[in-house]
Amino acid sequence: MEYTVNKLAQLSGVSSRTLRYYDQIGLLKPARINSSGYRIYGQKEVDLLQQILFYRELEVSLEEIIKIINQPTFNQTAALKNHYNNLKKKRARLDKIIATVERTIASKEGGISMEDQQKFEGFKEKMIEENEQKYGKEIREKYGDETVDVSNAKLRGMSQEDYQAMAALGEEILLLLEKAYETGDPASDVAQELAAKHKEWLMYSWPNYSKEAHAGLAEMYVADEPFTAYYDKNVKGGTEFLRDAILIYLGMK
Amino acid sequence: MEYTVNKLAQLSGVSSRTLRYYDQIGLLKPARINSSGYRIYGQKEVDLLQQILFYRELEVSLEEIIKIINQPTFNQTAALKNHYNNLKKKRARLDKIIATVERTIASKEGGISMEDQQKFEGFKEKMIEENEQKYGKEIREKYGDETVDVSNAKLRGMSQEDYQAMAALGEEILLLLEKAYETGDPASDVAQELAAKHKEWLMYSWPNYSKEAHAGLAEMYVADEPFTAYYDKNVKGGTEFLRDAILIYLGMK
DNA sequence: ATTGACCTTTACGCAACGTAAAGGTTTATG
DNA sequence: CATAAACCTTTACGTTGCGTAAAGGTCAAT
Numbered sequence: 001m002e003y004t005v006n007k008l009a010q011l012s013g014v015s016s017r018t019l020r021y022y023d024q025i026g027l028l029k030p031a032r033i034n035s036s037g038y039r040i041y042g043q044k045e046v047d048l049l050q051q052i053l054f055y056r057e058l059e060v061s062l063e064e065i066i067k068i069i070n071q072p073t074f075n076q077t078a079a080l081k082n083h084y085n086n087l088k089k090k091r092a093r094l095d096k097i098i099a100t101v102e103r104t105i106a107s108k109e110g111g112i113s114m115e116d117q118q119k120f121e122g123f124k125e126k127m128i129e130e131n132e133q134k135y136g137k138e139i140r141e142k143y144g145d146e147t148v149d150v151s152n153a154k155l156r157g158m159s160q161e162d163y164q165a166m167a168a169l170g171e172e173i174l175l176l177l178e179k180a181y182e183t184g185d186p187a188s189d190v191a192q193e194l195a196a197k198h199k200e201w202l203m204y205s206w207p208n209y210s211k212e213a214h215a216g217l218a219e220m221y222v223a224d225e226p227f228t229a230y231y232d233k234n235v236k237g238g239t240e241f242l243r244d245a246i247l248i249y250l251g252m253k
Numbered sequence: 254m255e256y257t258v259n260k261l262a263q264l265s266g267v268s269s270r271t272l273r274y275y276d277q278i279g280l281l282k283p284a285r286i287n288s289s290g291y292r293i294y295g296q297k298e299v300d301l302l303q304q305i306l307f308y309r310e311l312e313v314s315l316e317e318i319i320k321i322i323n324q325p326t327f328n329q330t331a332a333l334k335n336h337y338n339n340l341k342k343k344r345a346r347l348d349k350i351i352a353t354v355e356r357t358i359a360s361k362e363g364g365i366s367m368e369d370q371q372k373f374e375g376f377k378e379k380m381i382e383e384n385e386q387k388y389g390k391e392i393r394e395k396y397g398d399e400t401v402d403v404s405n406a407k408l409r410g411m412s413q414e415d416y417q418a419m420a421a422l423g424e425e426i427l428l429l430l431e432k433a434y435e436t437g438d439p440a441s442d443v444a445q446e447l448a449a450k451h452k453e454w455l456m457y458s459w460p461n462y463s464k465e466a467h468a469g470l471a472e473m474y475v476a477d478e479p480f481t482a483y484y485d486k487n488v489k490g491g492t493e494f495l496r497d498a499i500l501i502y503l504g505m506k
Numbered sequence: 507a508t509t510g511a512c513c514t515t516t517a518c519g520c521a522a523c524g525t526a527a528a529g530g531t532t533t534a535t536g
Numbered sequence: 537c538a539t540a541a542a543c544c545t546t547t548a549c550g551t552t553g554c555g556t557a558a559a560g561g562t563c564a565a566t
Contacts, residue, residue, distance in 0.1 A: 006543075020545090021523060036531055038544055058350050058357075062522070077361045084354045091351060094344050097311055101337045104311075108330045259512075273514090274554060289562055291513055315553070 002031075003041045012049050027066050028052060058083065169201045174234060177242060181235045186244035194242065195249030211250045218243040255284075256294045265302050280319050281305060311336065422454045427487060430495060434488045439497035447495065448502030464503045471499040 005016040022028040023039065028049055030039035041049075048069065055065045060083055068079050173194065180191040202214060221231060222243050231239040247253035258269040275281040276292065281302055283292035294302075301322065308318045313336055321332050426447065433444040452467060474480040475496050484492040500506035 004544075015524080016544090017523060017525085025522095036544075037546095038531085058354055073361065077358060080354060080358050080361070084351070084358060087347065087351050087354060091344065091347050094340065094347060098337070098340050098344060101311055101333060101340060105330060105333055105337065108326065108333070257513075268555080269513090270554060270556085278553095289513070290515095291562085 001043060003046070005039050005041075008041045008046065008049070011046065012053065014049075014053070022052070022062075025062060025066070027062055059087070169197065173197050173201060174231075177231065177238050178235055180245065181238055181241050186241055187248050191241070191245040192249055195245045198242070198246060199249070211252070215247060215250055215252055218246040254296060254299075256299070258292050258294075261294045261299065261302070264299065265306065267302075267306070275305070275315075278315060278319070280315055312340070419454065422450065426450050426454060427484075430484065430491050431488055433498065434491055434494050439494055440501050444494070444498040445502055448498045451495070451499060452502070464505070468500060468503055468505055471496040 003011065005019050009016040009019055019028065019039070019041075023030060028045060031042040031045055032040050034040050051069060052065055055068060056062070060068070064079065064083070068076050071079070176190065176194040176197060180186075180188065180194045183190055185191060199214060202217070221239050222228060228239040231242055235241070244253065256264065258272050262269040262272055272281065272292070272294075276283060281298060284295040284298055285293050287293050304322060305318055308321060309315070311333075313321070317332065317336070321329050324332070429443065429447040429450060433439075433441065433447045436443055438444060455467060455470070474484060474492050481492040484495055488494070497506065
């Protein structure tokens with residue numbers, strides 16, 4: 001039995017454009033071209049197309065499919081396993097996204113100030129990105145991609161509970177800042193406790209802790225308006241005081 | 254605080270190209286353009302970008318994000334719910350795919366590989382054809398076309414699981430043949446068990462069972478080279494022994 | 507004054523096709 | 537037998553969300 005493009009398209013349920021494209025990229029060549037330049041497919045091509053569509057259904061890229069169908073079975077299995085891992089990762093990511101959306105909807109409906117939720121999410125992302133940008137490369141070189149990815153994932157997937165705890169710690173820090181600021185001395189006990197709490201808070205959300213990073217963040221607080229606004233909210237000059245306390249705590253001043 | 258593209262890019266962790274693109278599609282316009290044509294972003298834009306990145310993280314398309322951020326919150330919630338449903342569908346689909354990949358890998362590995370799978374397919378076809386040729390006519394006359402066609406279809410569509418079970422049974426038969434052959438007597442208990450298993454195996458793949466057909470197949474085994482090769486593989490003269498056992502089992506000898 | 511680090515716009519490239527457009531071939535119908 | 541309808545062909549632009557030049561202006565520092 002022989003088929004022209006549209007016949008095969010009808011038979012297999014894909015479009016003729018798809019078949020031409022598969023021809024173009026060398027994934028599925030017709031058995032022959034007739035005198036008028038028409039693509040003619042035979043039984044062999046039908047079977048091959050079945051296989052191709054099977055893999056496509058599994059979300060394997062066409063590039064991968066080309067590799068797969070040109071290889072012996074054991075390599076095909078290896079390729080499938082690799083693909084399987086990718087799918088699992090994809091699902092894990094999707095699960096987290098779904099969880100986040102659920103929480104977001106709940107908080108929007110429950111009225112628990114979505115704004116805070118979102119701010120938090122944004123803050124997390126921002127932190128991750130900054131962390132990535134500033135220290136990611138070195139850390140990735142030192143500890144490998146997996147370590148970094150895992151901790152980022154952990155941070156992203158932080159639960160509501162964790163968030164509550166972290167938020168509580170954040171509040172405490174603001175209160176401590178007020179108290180410490182009154183001493184006027186960033187080296188005072190209270191100020192140093194403040195710095196310690198800040199480190200704790202940081203580690204909560206920031207699995208890749210380093211003195212350098214902490215110091216860098218402290219400097220950034222002073223340089224970056226939204227952060228100064230936040231820490232100066234209750235105490236004028238609080239941001240700078242916090243930075244000094246942290247630098248002393250880290251033995252960098 | 255004001256930012257140029259690269260400043261904001263660094264702050265937020267996206268690329269400057271991304272920001273220009275967002276400007277281009279009207280997702281995030283800079284607060285103003287300075288005299289040199291530079292894009293200048295302010296605090297409002299930073300906050301908006303946070304929101305945008307939050308939704309992006311949730312795999313909302315940029316087009317959707319444009320709609321969302323231009324709407325009041327209750328509509329935002331509705332949009333999120335809609336998106337949530339899409340995500341759930343996506344996950345359900347992904348789950349199915351993963352299950353299929355798992356099964357495929359298992360069958361490729363656990364199975365005696367693809368090659369056997371193909372052989373099996375060929376075997377099935379051959380069996381159907383032979384069945385057709387030798388008994389088809391009579392059976393069609395006796396039971397009607399539909400019966401035959403349906404059982405052929407059933408055989409062709411035999412599942413991987415069935416194949417596994419059948420393959421296991423096939424293995425068992427080979428082992429039993431060795432044991433039975435040692436007795437030297439096709440009427441022995443072991444040989445009769447062999448014959449019974451063979452019938453079971455046959456019925457597995459062959460919905461139209463009859464003593465005559467079974468006997469005919471047994472004779473065919475002896476006459477047909479590929480079959481003798483298969484059953485003589487471990488035991489010389491095994492095929493004839495099997496035939497005799499079957500004929501006795503059927504009360505035909 | 508020059509260098510280097512910024513910024514700009516324009517534009518091609520990616521995956522896997524959908525969708526014309528412009529034109530040749532085959533088949534059906536009057 | 538002519539012509540229309542139904543096929544087929546290649547070429548090429550559009551899609552999404554940017555990455556990556558290329559070609560050229562602007563700004564800060566040496």
